[in-house]
Amino acid sequence: MDLTFYKYQGTGNDFVVLDNRSQEITLTQEQVAFLCDRRKGVGADGLMLLQNKEGYDFEMVYYNADGRVGSMCGNGGRCLVAFVQFMGVVENEAYFIASDGPHKAYLKDGLVHLQMKDVDAIEDLEEATFMNTGSPHYVKQVEALADLNVFAEGRAIRYSDRFKAEGTNVNFVEHLPQNKLSVRTYERGVEDETFSCGTGVTACALAASRSGYESPVPISVLGGELQVSFEKEGSGFKNVFLIGPAVQVFKGEITL
Template identity: 85%
Template sequence: MNLTFYKYQGTGNDFVVLDNRNQDLELSREQVAFLCDRRKGVGADGLMLLQPKEGFDFEMVYYNADGRPSSMCGNGGRCLVAFAQFLGVVEDQAYFLAADGPHQAYLKDGLVHLQMRDVDTIEDLEDACFLNTGSPHYVKQVPALKELDVYAEGRAVRYSDRFKAEGTNVNFVEHQPENKLFVRTYERGVEDETFSCGTGVTAAALAASRAGYTSPVQIEVLGGELQVSFEQEDGQFKNVFLIGPAVQVFHGEINL
């Protein structure tokens, strides 16, 4: 079949995006992996379907680059909100369902503000911490992050005894002056470093609050700049927003 697709990116985190409002798309794991393949297909960190859902503006269905259904993707959510606006499904506000539950979002001054899930706990590990921001995240503060072998170090954590069964995303964070972070992420499902991870920078910002960082936290990733705002009370985080650009790169057709 000939498939019309759209390519979106949010700070270098890129996605194949499909309009499934007619609910006639049923892609196999192999087809999703093919579309995400950077040599044989379109090339992307993940694939998303936008489809109808009663009580919501739309539903977000997300797949990792390996073709498996996945948990929440923050940059993907921002890109899908921009796609929904492009299609005329929403104007400047959206209410949609994702794998981790309902989300609200709004578009302002070229940026997508995506409300993330509340976070009740941060688990302390030996030299890092672990939390779930819609997807599981291991967060470790390191010096000289530009020189770190993120692929090797991240893969070692992702396939460690603690995480190898379900997997985890692995974030390395360098604290910088003026309430800024530099974050690099190894993503499960992609099984490599990506240019940006929305749920990952969200996890990094919340973890950094325990070191005195305040909302909003400015975050540098390989693909650009993001912000995370939040409210904190008694170690719990609410009204968490991931803020950044979401850009349509191109669209086309491909034969499956």
């Protein structure tokens, strides 16, 4: 099977993108994992299929780097919105369906504004908080984030008794002056630290709002800068937007 693919990245979170509106592409878990392999394949944190869906501009189908179907990916969603604009599917606004439900998005001044799912509540744990922002996220506030062994500490939490079966993404967040955050994330499915995690920074911003952080929250990640805006509603949040760049890196062809 010959595939034409596109490579996109959003603050260093990178993806293989395939146009499957013709419904001709069917991939096995092994093939997805091969395409995402950084030594033997194209290399990516995940893979996305662009598909048609009645009632929506498109459907987003997301796979983790291990080849398994994934939950919502915020940076992936932003990259796919940029891709569909490039392909002429939409102009500056999009309405699409993903694994966690419908999403609205728009492009403005070179940034993709992606509406995330509403968050009903945040669970308080002993040293952290836990919530689902389209994917499950464990959020722990730390100091000296730059010196933290994110791989070792994140992996220990991800494979702890509570989270081992289904897995969780693990975010370490440092509170900075002027309403800013710095975040590093261990992602399940990739099973390593990534340069950025959209649903993760969203969770960190919502958790920080309980400490007085106000919308929008600027967030630094290894791959660049993001923002998260939101409205509080009781113990939950609505009108949550993940805001940041999405860049096409290259186009290529590969034979599977």
